[in-house]
Structures are given as structure tokens and as C-alpha cells.
Amino acid sequence: MAAPREPEVIRDKAAMRAWSRRRRAEGKTVAVVPTMGYLHQGHLSLISAAAAASADPVAIVITIYVNPSQFAPSEDLATYPSDFAGDLRKLASTGVVDAVFNPPDLYVRGAGRRGAASGGAISCLEEEEEEAGDGHETWVRVERLEKGMCGASRPVFFRGVATIVSKLFNIIEPDVAVFGKKDYQQWRVICRMVRDLDFAIEIIGSEIVREADGLAMSSRNVLLSREEREKALSISRSLVDARTGALKGNTDCKQIKNKIVQTLTETGGQVDYVEIVEQESLVPVEQINGPVVICVAAWFGKVRLIDNIEIDTRS
Amino acid sequence: MAAPREPEVIRDKAAMRAWSRRRRAEGKTVAVVPTMGYLHQGHLSLISAAAAASADPVAIVITIYVNPSQFAPSEDLATYPSDFAGDLRKLASTGVVDAVFNPPDLYVRGAGRRGAASGGAISCLEEEEEEAGDGHETWVRVERLEKGMCGASRPVFFRGVATIVSKLFNIIEPDVAVFGKKDYQQWRVICRMVRDLDFAIEIIGSEIVREADGLAMSSRNVLLSREEREKALSISRSLVDARTGALKGNTDCKQIKNKIVQTLTETGGQVDYVEIVEQESLVPVEQINGPVVICVAAWFGKVRLIDNIEIDTRS
Structure with a gap:
């Protein structure tokens, strides 16, 4: 493992894209590992896969963003664990991560939102009839693959995943993106989306990492x-x-x-x-x-x- | 108007993307004008808008592709007029068009398709229950804007438009795209999609061009x-x-x-x-x-x- 190295923390979309284009212009392969943070050994294995993604020099971006649109109102967005400082330490210790993209809310919230009425507390993205017509409303759906398994009990989940991944792809413009096969259906949804929408991105599925006793890391x-x-x-x-x-x-x-x-x-x-x-x-x-x-x-x-x-x- | 100049005709996705990236690396702004062909003065005004889109040199790509997914089975895909040779002459006469992207079918057709059973005649893209699970299934929807007006009588139209435009954007990776305000709702749907999905593309809405007697060109x-x-x-x-x-x-x-x-x-x-x-x-x-x-x-x-x-x- 390489010597510790602090990754650059980027919060702004335009700065992220400029960073990425600069690396590409230098002849580097840009690889992204999308995460929701609270990193563990499983995530670090995705980073290793990203580092090995090309014979060219690879610029590695980790995104840390808890995507509200993939949580239903009944789900655990509010209790989803986070530890940004700890995450940065872990990323620095890998010695191979160049940037961390940690943006604020990536969704345009409409003027007519219930959330605004309820003190601005936003737990997820809901469709809202009374909306003024200016909020986020574009969704990417992989209509067959999103339906079974996790999609059956989490009806907005894959819609949220496909949409945020599309957004991150358009912001970061990577050559390669790494997803864990632990979220198997998610990985297949993303592969299908990339094929169907012609994203110029290679998707790498990385093997499940387990604790010593066999529990899949999560x-x-x-x-x-x-x-x-x-x-x-x-x-x-x-x-x-x-x-x-x-x-x-x-x-x-x-x-x-x-x-x-x-x-x-x-x-x-x-x-x-x-x-x-x-x-x-x-x-x-x-x-x-x-x-x-x-x-x-x-x-x-x-x-x-x-x-x-x-x-x-x-x- | 510049001297006549034959645009390069490109049919392959990878070749199109390589062309576009080469132009960008040369410092050019890449502008795209998506069309379904059978070009008229209205389209040529979009090309003028594209040519004026940047102070930098502009590389202009016209796409000519009759997108099957925006036609319902009952609609006029089969009779939609076409004249590729005539289109090329008109584009050459502008003297400013660098490339024409005229791909074959851009959708992956599933092995279980009814279309295959019916001799491969494909008039549109339909959802098919009996599908083998390998066909195109990813759709971009701008869920509120797609509903009214043309969306009410043409239920698959904007879904098809948003999806093919996403595909063309990912293939061509333009800096600028020009749409006619004659298709007003379409223009607004695309603007919203670009905002919501963070495409790094400036959308130009170009004014309606009318015949001498006032009929909007179509x-x-x-x-x-x-x-x-x-x-x-x-x-x-x-x-x-x-x-x-x-x-x-x-x-x-x-x-x-x-x-x-x-x-x-x-x-x-x-x-x-x-x-x-x-x-x-x-x-x-x-x-x-x-x-x-x-x-x-x-x-x-x-x-x-x-x-x-x-x-x-x-x-």
C-alpha cells in the first residue's frame, strides 16, 4: 500500500468537472467509486479495483453522498451512519485516492415543496402534486431490472440510484466506475443503464468483501x-x-x-x-x-x- | 453563407465520439443539432444558431435519426418523410456543417421480441412481457413536464425524446445543443432534463421559422x-x-x-x-x-x- 496522502475534498459541481477534465487532459484515466460514506474494507477494495482499472495513470475520485432520492419516507435515511472525518483518514491511508467529491444537496427543490412548509427538513424526495413546477422531476429508470428483488420492497430505490449515478457521471465524466457486487441488482441496473444510454464509461463489478466470519461488509x-x-x-x-x-x-x-x-x-x-x-x-x-x-x-x-x-x- | 462543403457522414457510435473528442481537444466547441431529417429552412436556422453559439471555433454535428421510441404504434413512424441525399445537399450548401451522425438503430432489441417473430419489422419500441430480459429498458422521464399538452395525446413521446437525446448527448458529448422552439414543450423538457441530470451542455432554444404565409415550418x-x-x-x-x-x-x-x-x-x-x-x-x-x-x-x-x-x- 502506498504512503498516506490526503485527497483533495471538492464540494462544488463545476469544480469537480473542471478537476476531472484537467486530469483527462493530462492523459489520465478518471475512475470514480460512488459511495454513501461510512467507509469500510469493502469500499477500500473498490478503490483497489479502481487503481488497477487501467495501465495508464489513474486519477481516483471517491464520491461521498447520501442520496436522498433512493430512500422512501419510511426508510433509514435519518439513521444512515456517517463519519466524514473517519472516512477521510481511511482514504488518506490508501495513498491512492486523489479527490473526494462531497457535494451538498444535488437536487433542485421546488418552491412549492411540503418540505419547505415543514421547516425545510428534507428526508427524501417525494412527488408533490402542489409543486410550483420548478423542482427536480427527471428520473432515470431501468424499468424491468428495477422491479424484482430489492425493487419490490424498496419501490423508489433503483430509480434513485440510476438517477444519482447519471448525475454523478455527468458531473465527473469518468472513464471507469466501480460498483460492489454485494449490491448485485444495483450493479446490474447500472450496467444496463450504461449500455442503454450509451454512457462512455466502463463499469467494473468488484467482488464482495466479507468479515472473517463470513458476514458481507456493509x-x-x-x-x-x-x-x-x-x-x-x-x-x-x-x-x-x-x-x-x-x-x-x-x-x-x-x-x-x-x-x-x-x-x-x-x-x-x-x-x-x-x-x-x-x-x-x-x-x-x-x-x-x-x-x-x-x-x-x-x-x-x-x-x-x-x-x-x-x-x-x-x- | 459560406462556400458549399460536404459534411463527413458518420454512422458508428464510437467513431462519432472519437470525432467529437478530437474536435474538443483542438479547442473547438462541439455543437449538435438533433433532427429526424427531411430538413427544411427551420432546421437550417438551428444550424445558424449552432454556428453562432460560441466565440471559439465551433464544430457542428447534425444528427439525422428517426427515433422509433418516440412514436406510439398508432403513429406515423412508417410514413415519416425522409430524403437523406437531399438533406446532405442542403447541409453541404450551408458550408458550416462538419459532420452528420446518421446511425443505424440505436436500441438494443431483446431476443424475445414480438418484432423478431413478425419478420423483424420494427415500427417502434414496445414494452414486451415475454421479453428475454436483454432488450433496451432504460428510460429518462421528465415526469411533470412530459404529461400535459403533446404528452397527453402522445404518451410515449417525451419519454422517447428524453431518452434518445440522452443517448445522443452521451455519444457526441457536445458543449452546446440547439432545439427549435416550434417544439416548445420538447425544448422545455430537454432544458429541465439537462438541469436535473447535470449534463454539461448549454441548450439553445431557436425561434420558430415560418413560411411567408405564416405556417410554422415542419x-x-x-x-x-x-x-x-x-x-x-x-x-x-x-x-x-x-x-x-x-x-x-x-x-x-x-x-x-x-x-x-x-x-x-x-x-x-x-x-x-x-x-x-x-x-x-x-x-x-x-x-x-x-x-x-x-x-x-x-x-x-x-x-x-x-x-x-x-x-x-x-x-
Whole structure:
């Protein structure tokens, strides 16, 4: 790992774009890693992937922005953990991060907003009938991929993700962007969006990083009690068991899903979904006979965790 | 007007982007004029606006692409007029156009498409339940502005426009894009999209160009019979009358709209809508006391025409 180096902190959109264009003009590849902060080892692995993205010199930008539009009013925007000073220390310690883009609110708020009436407290972006017609209203939707799995229980989530990623792409104009495969559906949504809208950006999907005991790293893990955290290990355990079984010939998806649901429920989890889908299209399959991924979302206490495992019985 | 000069015809996306980046690296401003071809004097005025867009040297790209996704199955994609050779001659005669981007189909078609089953005849882009999950599915929507006026009778239109313009912006990466104010709602939809998604592109709205008798120029005018064309003059006439009246103090929108509807109907037109709205937000108004625009859509025979007039009683 390189020597510690303070990244430049940029808060202004125009300054960010100018920074990026300057690096590009110098012949550098600009790589971005979009995050919502509260960085952990998983994020740092995305940064390593960004650093290795090109044989050319790479200028690395980390965005730290908790995107309000991907949270529904009922969700945990208000309690989403943050630690900007800690994040900067971690980024400096990598020695490879050149800039941190940490903007204020990136959405134009309409004059007629309820939020304004309620003291300006903004927890998310809502559609508002009474709006004056001047607020943010453009949304990017990946209409099929956004619907299943996390999209079923979080109806505005992928709309918010695709929109903020489009905005960040247009502000930063990167050559490369790195996303974690822990958020598998998100990664596939972004890949599809980039293809469909012709963004000139290479998307890198970076492997899941796990704690020593198997728990997939997540900023939300810190919200688990010790007991909940112990129980939550059933997620990764049941996924590994399912893969082992599939490679031995237990490829019936209904059986596999039932077993995972049973394991999670028995350990005290509340299952949101267990799905076995094709890796690229996320179309559900009944039998595993090609590249698939098992995706799981489950609540342990008040924390919703997601995890997944790729399986290819042909390889 | 400059001496005739053949523009370079580019059909490949990657070649287009490389062309554009080369021009930018040379210090040129890249300006794009998106069109569906069958060019007329109105388009040429957009090109003049593009040429005047910067004090720097401007590299001008005209796109000629009949975008299938903005036509509903019931609409006139199949009969939309085209004359590529004629278009090239007109563009050469301007002496200022550097490139014509004339790509083949810009949408990824899914393997499960009905179109494939029906011999590959593709008239538009439809959502298809039975799709294999690999076709185009990303849409940009400007959710409030897309709804009224033309959006009410053409439900997929602005979704298709915003999406193809996003694609063209990402392929060409222009500094400037020019749109005609004849398609007033379209222009405002694009302005809003550019603001909301942070595209680094200046949008220029270019004034309507009219025939000597007042008819707003449109590629569809050629489809009018001589008699229909004569009748269609009632559109521009009624708009000019409405403005004259408003500047004299007749600012009640209900009265103004009724009068326009009456005039168009009496001359044999079938009114789709007459709306008086704020210029930027397109929110309908009841009284004219600021910058508004009167927008009209009406059928004459089988041809749907649109037109508009801006009014500011304060100026």
C-alpha cells in the first residue's frame, strides 16, 4: 500500500468537472467509486479495483453522498451512519485516492415543496402534486431490472440510484466506475443503464468483501447488536451451503430457496426475499444450469441486510 | 453563407465520439443539432444558431435519426418523410456543417421480441412481457413536464425524446445543443432534463421559422394537401390574433382559448389542445400577467400540426 496522502475534498459541481477534465487532459484515466460514506474494507477494495482499472495513470475520485432520492419516507435515511472525518483518514491511508467529491444537496427543490412548509427538513424526495413546477422531476429508470428483488420492497430505490449515478457521471465524466457486487441488482441496473444510454464509461463489478466470519461488509452492519450480528451469519452460511449443494447436483431452485428461507427464519431473521436468477438479466430460473446468482435480503432486528452468491454449474 | 462543403457522414457510435473528442481537444466547441431529417429552412436556422453559439471555433454535428421510441404504434413512424441525399445537399450548401451522425438503430432489441417473430419489422419500441430480459429498458422521464399538452395525446413521446437525446448527448458529448422552439414543450423538457441530470451542455432554444404565409415550418407540412395547407394557416393567424388581443388587455385565458378553438374548428381543423402556460414550468395559467406561451396542436386531414407563440404582457 502506498504512503498516506490526503485527497483533495471538492464540494462544488463545476469544480469537480473542471478537476476531472484537467486530469483527462493530462492523459489520465478518471475512475470514480460512488459511495454513501461510512467507509469500510469493502469500499477500500473498490478503490483497489479502481487503481488497477487501467495501465495508464489513474486519477481516483471517491464520491461521498447520501442520496436522498433512493430512500422512501419510511426508510433509514435519518439513521444512515456517517463519519466524514473517519472516512477521510481511511482514504488518506490508501495513498491512492486523489479527490473526494462531497457535494451538498444535488437536487433542485421546488418552491412549492411540503418540505419547505415543514421547516425545510428534507428526508427524501417525494412527488408533490402542489409543486410550483420548478423542482427536480427527471428520473432515470431501468424499468424491468428495477422491479424484482430489492425493487419490490424498496419501490423508489433503483430509480434513485440510476438517477444519482447519471448525475454523478455527468458531473465527473469518468472513464471507469466501480460498483460492489454485494449490491448485485444495483450493479446490474447500472450496467444496463450504461449500455442503454450509451454512457462512455466502463463499469467494473468488484467482488464482495466479507468479515472473517463470513458476514458481507456493509455500512449498516454497525447497527446490528452482537446477538443480531451472530444470527445474521446464517445468511452467508446458507448461501455457501446452497452453492456447495448445487455443484453436487442439487439444482432445483424451489428446494434451494425453501431451505435458505427455513435457515434464516430459524435463526431469527425475517426474510424479505430469496431469489435465484440469471446473472445478467436477473430473470428467475427454476433449475440451475448456467450462470446464476442467489440473492437474499433479510431483516435482523431493525437492520435489513443483503447478500448474494454467484454459481455456475458449468464451470 | 459560406462556400458549399460536404459534411463527413458518420454512422458508428464510437467513431462519432472519437470525432467529437478530437474536435474538443483542438479547442473547438462541439455543437449538435438533433433532427429526424427531411430538413427544411427551420432546421437550417438551428444550424445558424449552432454556428453562432460560441466565440471559439465551433464544430457542428447534425444528427439525422428517426427515433422509433418516440412514436406510439398508432403513429406515423412508417410514413415519416425522409430524403437523406437531399438533406446532405442542403447541409453541404450551408458550408458550416462538419459532420452528420446518421446511425443505424440505436436500441438494443431483446431476443424475445414480438418484432423478431413478425419478420423483424420494427415500427417502434414496445414494452414486451415475454421479453428475454436483454432488450433496451432504460428510460429518462421528465415526469411533470412530459404529461400535459403533446404528452397527453402522445404518451410515449417525451419519454422517447428524453431518452434518445440522452443517448445522443452521451455519444457526441457536445458543449452546446440547439432545439427549435416550434417544439416548445420538447425544448422545455430537454432544458429541465439537462438541469436535473447535470449534463454539461448549454441548450439553445431557436425561434420558430415560418413560411411567408405564416405556417410554422415542419417536416410534416409536405403531407398536407393544398386545401389542408390553406386551412392550417388558421393556426398561426389565431395565435397572432391572441397575442395582439392580450397586449391590448384581453388576458382572460378561457376566452382566448375558446376563440382559438372556435377559429380552428370553423376552418376544418380538429383541435388536440390549446393551452396557455407559464414559459418555463408549463403550468397552466388563468390570466396572462407574465411570460406565457400559447401552445396549439390540431389535425388538418391526417396531419397533426403544432405551433405556439410566446407572450409577455410586461415587456
